[in-house]
Amino acid sequence: MRPRLALVPGEPAGVGPELCVRLAQQAQPAELVAYADPDTLRAAARALRLPLELCEPGQAAGPGRLALVPVPQAAPVRFGEPDPANARAVITALERAGAACLAGEYQGLVTGPVHKASINAGGIPYTGTTELLAGQAGTPVVMMLARPGLRVALATTHLPLRAVADAITRESLEQTLRILHAALVRDFGLGQPRIAVLGLNPHAGEDGHLGREEIEVIAPVLTALRAEGMSLEGPLPADTAFLPARLEHCDAVLAMYHDQGLPVLKHGGFEHAVNISLGLPYPRVAVDHGTALTLAGRGLADPSSMLAAVALCARLGARKLAA
Template structure:
């Protein structure tokens, strides 16, 4: 297969009853650094265009697209969309669009994947066990992955993702932490062009354990892991107390922060720039960038959804994919 002169991105709107389809329609109104190929139900995209009062002409893959045009590989839904009302009957189409878009990246037809928000409850109600798109893509590719969220000023990766808080300490293991740090380091080198990335590693406990008085995970797990990897040349600092690690003067010295759990790092990142925040899956054989917001069912079909995160996802995925194209 001939590699295109510029990257081609698989675009998956996500939950058809949410804001994903209309955000894709907005995306189609302007030019981008990459070609876009949507994996979606054509009728749903047209319904979103009508709701927004915007033009949308769907074209065959490979055809040039101007403003108001979008190339598509149709993934039909079982039932017509009703914006704001997820239908479990359409869960299979949501999963099929994700897996087809990812397969196109694995087979070289596309060079990156951009995904909109999905509705986990609707997918599970449709009889499909589903914990998240990151996990789905990792299983499909057979890859070890790490979730990292980013905005223009900050990158935050996660040692654990969607776990109840009471399960987090047991999930922080030496082997798991080493795997996450290696994936994060390699991605910062390959995808972000950082020859020797500097990573701040947060502690698990308040004050990073206060010398063992507030918990021993830092002493028994985190610090020994960091020391082993530092001996290999990785630039790691920590474990750092999370309540001061995000001070601007400290962040200026780091390329990324590794948080031990979801709500330790992500509230800070979202406060620092939610509208342009994106979710990046590190460790896949291709770049995958997702919006950092939900389906916003209450806004679906209203035209009031902010497209900033999807625009940022396409822009970043385009740049990451371009770095991987042959010279």
């Protein structure tokens, strides 16, 4: 059986709608059902001069057809110009698709890029889709980004840098590593995943001279989890942890904060990188780029990350079906 995936374009004025239109032009490894405003998808298709026929879930077949659950917007879309009036529609699409995944209607969720500033300007407190879906599911979630040859998970996500050190506790780090380890086993089929754990400070603290988080927080957690059988290396200095010779011996890297690990991953393969939420009851994979407002509606956006997100979510969904 082919997995069935929910698809949410994200910010209407960004490139998400046109990426969904491009998905509809070719055969996909899963049945896709979009949660979006139909007029926005049609406008994206006209801008790209591509055919698009929207149909009921279960009826899509063939190039140019896309199944749709309508989520109407408050205002017509103007590509490149986010409208806070449409913030509620963006969040509603995510919430409805997430709820359907929790109810077992889909085996996974693929999401396009959102515009955080526009959502907050619309009066909806919002830090990220990962956090939104975690709150809806009532479960802790770990963000992991991946491209061919590298997976990078995050101990903290969308925090100001000055708040990062306080957010990394023994309890939170242990929880993150357990979620990461379990997902690598369950979702990626790794029997004994090898995880490289970065330090927080330069040179991993330099034996306490540049910070004591490695000594007082990170190392004790790694020691305890190694005793349970986990394969963990670290805490490692971040400036040498991504050397190719070191990466050959690990299945994932755990970075302590957002910009410690993600610039390396994106530099080495931005077009094919995706964002995965680990710990949800269903697979969720997102594009690893922003709304690209300057490209929206012009047919210039590279669909590679969206195609990679669908392909990975389909594989994870197929494993879920098989289980």
